[in-house]
Amino acid sequence: MIRRSAAALLAGAAALYAIPALAAEPPSDPIARGRAVLEAAGGCSCHTDFDGDGPPLAGGRPLATPFGSYFSTNITPDVETGIGSWSDDDFIRAMREGRAPDGSAYFPVFPYTSFTGMTDDDLLALKAYLFSLPPSRLENRPPDAWPPFSWRLAASAWQWLNFAPSRFVPDPARSPAWNRGAYLVHAVAHCGECHTPRNLAGALDTSRWLSGTTDGPEGELAPNITPHETTGIGRWTAADIVWYLQMGLDPDGDDAQGLMREVIEHGYQHIPRADLDAIAEYLASVPPVENQLLEHDHGDH
């Protein structure tokens, strides 16, 4: 009996490992595909004001940055206060170019700097999913930041200096899985937005890509996720990374905290297993950067 249940468990181990994930094949229904895109983006959870019991994805959540507080926007299909009146082009321009339908620039707290790499297919599927959700009425709020960081024109200037819309370009020398992982990490899952240090202008310092920062969004410490042996996640196996993104538990058994816990809960845990493997493969390949943010208490991990 014991042997049989152990065998059943063993047989189920592979299934278990993938339990929270969706089917590996992308769903053909654009709304279901869009939901998968939203989940790979961490559930777009910054657009929900959990602390204020705000309606899902209706914005209004304060996002503390070194330049002041910005409020996430309403991305429900409410016509007056959300994105209900947006065309496909409006949506693509916002995500890829960081521009509102009226042409004004978004502040870079909205990570269009990453989403710019997303494919039309993924963007339109995401829009289809968002438009399938119930509209919630909630007016967007202006930032509570210090001038000039509160000025829309400053956002335009910032874009002019720091941003050029660009698609993700696959590297033909690498495997399809690696390229898929790179696409997810760079564009959809927008890992770099929290895990890459920023320069004085608030732009990502790509020379220290994914090496972590003590000044992450909401003032959080975002760990070094480069494969650096002692200051990054160089000792994590691919299975550790997959498990972490599914379960929110690191190799030491500690739980993910803060924004990371949130994006796992509302999104990453549902990423299909093959995509999680791809993310792990890509992360293991980025240049290791030494950047110690936390002392290591046990001399391991």
Added chain:
Amino acid sequence: MSTHSTWPRSRHAPGVVGLALCVLLSQSPAHAQAPETSDEGTLKYRQKLMSGVGADMGAIGDILKYGLPLQSHIVAHARMLSQRADLVAAAFERNVSAGPTDAKPEIWSKPEEFRQLTQDMKAEAGKLAEIAASGDAAAIGRQVKALGDACGSCHDSFRKPKEESYKRAGGGS
């Protein structure tokens, strides 16, 4: 001469030896200067206890993520976690929040809430022990996540976040 002759012959000898031992022990330095419960020691103990919780969670993770043929160990680790939940509740009764610790003072301003969360951990760990014995792989996965979430709920309110941790490296980024 047999070796026996070197032993005391009196029937009372064992008692005498025992008494002598007691006297000796009672005068040993450990007893003469019973250490006061130190804050530093409390912090060190609590950290080892919590590392043990992490070790059990990490071990369960390894068994599952690598498909190790040690499935029965999940039950054992879950039972240990259930016991550790009581140890955690007891270990944090004494208010030590200064020094190198990630424990938030709220533990002692909201002791009931803290205690309840340790009991939630105990309940989720107990459920995992039951479910792990059943062999339902998907259910085990869900329950490991539920237990991890119980860790997270308590840490959310009662453990300093990484950016405030005493383990924060001096230089930063």
